[in-house]
Amino acid sequence: MTETSLDELGPVDFLIVEFPAGAQNFTGEMAAELVRLVKAGVVRLIDVLILTKNADGSVDVVELDEIDDLGPLQEIEAELADLLAEEDIENLAAAMDPGSVAGVLVYENVWAAPFASAARRAGGQLTANGRIPIQAIIASLEADAELEQALETITSLEKEGV
Known part of the structure; x- marks a missing residue:
């Protein structure tokens, strides 16, 4: 990113959606909604990972570029950066239950970028947020x-x- 683009960057968040063993009903609907949000300019994806926690506690990590058939996600995969480090992944996986699968998204809230830039220009800084x-x-x-x-x-x- 350039210095100018950093000044215009919106808040960056991450979320993890965990799917317990036996409750993994992936139909493509989530991917389609994610692509819709990106195309609408609401969010910009920065990183996406799929974590699978095995029964023995080990974790398999899959990046989108490692998946052959991405379906609708193919349109946005090329724009992703590898932002999360191995330590980040270990910390995220520690909260998962064995047998579960989790999607990890790191995204910029594009809709909030103008407000965030104005707040920074006014000397403000984010001190807390939550969900x-x-x-x-x-x-x-x-x-x-x-x-x-x-x-x-x-x-x-x-x-x-x-």
């Missing part, structure tokens, strides 16, 4: 609904004099 898993949001909303239902029941009982 709330959708499962946690659903659990929170369900807990709120249960609490609301319990409060309605208590109010109803109080009105009845119980």
